Amino acid sequence: MSIFLNRPLRADNLFVESKVKFLQDLTGIPARNGLTRAIISENEIVNIVSEKYGHLTNDLFFETAEMAMEDAGMAFVKRTINRENRSFSADYILNDPSYHVQVNNGLDGIKPMLTFVNSYDGSCRTSGSFGYFREVCQNGLHISTSQIGFSVKHTGNITSIIMPEIEGLIRKFLDNEYYTLQKKFEVLAETPIKDLNGFVKLTADTLKLFKYEMSEKNNNPSANARLVLDVIQRESRILKVAPNFWIGYNAFNNVLHNKLQKSFQKQQEIDARLFEYVLQLAN
Numbered sequence: 001m002s003i004f005l006n007r008p009l010r011a012d013n014l015f016v017e018s019k020v021k022f023l024q025d026l027t028g029i030p031a032r033n034g035l036t037r038a039i040i041s042e043n044e045i046v047n048i049v050s051e052k053y054g055h056l057t058n059d060l061f062f063e064t065a066e067m068a069m070e071d072a073g074m075a076f077v078k079r080t081i082n083r084e085n086r087s088f089s090a091d092y093i094l095n096d097p098s099y100h101v102q103v104n105n106g107l108d109g110i111k112p113m114l115t116f117v118n119s120y121d122g123s124c125r126t127s128g129s130f131g132y133f134r135e136v137c138q139n140g141l142h143i144s145t146s147q148i149g150f151s152v153k154h155t156g157n158i159t160s161i162i163m164p165e166i167e168g169l170i171r172k173f174l175d176n177e178y179y180t181l182q183k184k185f186e187v188l189a190e191t192p193i194k195d196l197n198g199f200v201k202l203t204a205d206t207l208k209l210f211k212y213e214m215s216e217k218n219n220n221p222s223a224n225a226r227l228v229l230d231v232i233q234r235e236s237r238i239l240k241v242a243p244n245f246w247i248g249y250n251a252f253n254n255v256l257h258n259k260l261q262k263s264f265q266k267q268q269e270i271d272a273r274l275f276e277y278v279l280q281l282a283n
Contacts, residue, residue, distance in 0.1 A: 116148075141271065
């Protein structure tokens with residue numbers, strides 16, 4: 001049985017009040033072509049768009065995604081993230097035990113999840129993708145190439161969204177990429193890290209994630225580097241294993257998603273590169 005740190009999942013409010021207003025109505029000053037309307041979220045202007053822009057509200061997007069999950073009969077728990085009422089993410093973590101896998105002596109549980117992202121400030125595109133939820137640290141691992149294709153249609157001021165048949169997509173993902181990646185998880189978990197500081201410095205420097213050293217005059221590990229090292233050592237104790245590349249990857253993943261100031265889209269791109277790089281080191 002996996003070790004689950006029994007903390008409640010993050011549950012931010014996604015359904016903030018938003019509207020689109022003409023800038024001239026707000027300011028009394030004419031606006032240039034192509035930048036005529038303002039997206040207002042919770043009484044703050046978060047983006048300037050053209051008159052042709054179709055505003056996809058969270059109410060429509062996330063409720064449609066959740067309805068598709070429920071129609072597919074998939075049991076899930078939900079984690080939601082709201083960043084300053086500007087960008088938003090919802091993870092739907094599948095609860096069916098037959099989908100779950102374990103590494104690190106069976107103590108490290110991983111569940112498949114579907115992630116949907118939307119933004120009002122243009123920081124990331126509206127998207128849906130498959131990923132993985134790791135129970136030990138509640139990390140979301142965004143390393144899958146499988147996307148959830150849907151179409152958004154704009155007719156005047158009316159926006160509609162057509163979601164695909166979710167159950168078939170989940171089955172295809174589980175039958176193919178999910179279990180293929182499980183083998184890679186196991187390779188990482190079975191390969192010990194012999195030099196922790198060397199691993200953290202090499203990975204941080206090569207991927208340009210953060211500076212390993214505190215400063216040019218101080219070669220001690222920086223705050224981010226110390227956090228990665230602390231996570232590796234703490235999780236190794238929890239799981240009763242020697243530090244390995246799976247825990248090392250997840251320690252960087254933790255810093256990427258919780259410390260570094262990146263958009264949801266950028267986090268997913270970096271996460272995929274990080275996983276492939278650490279896998280290359282392990283091999």
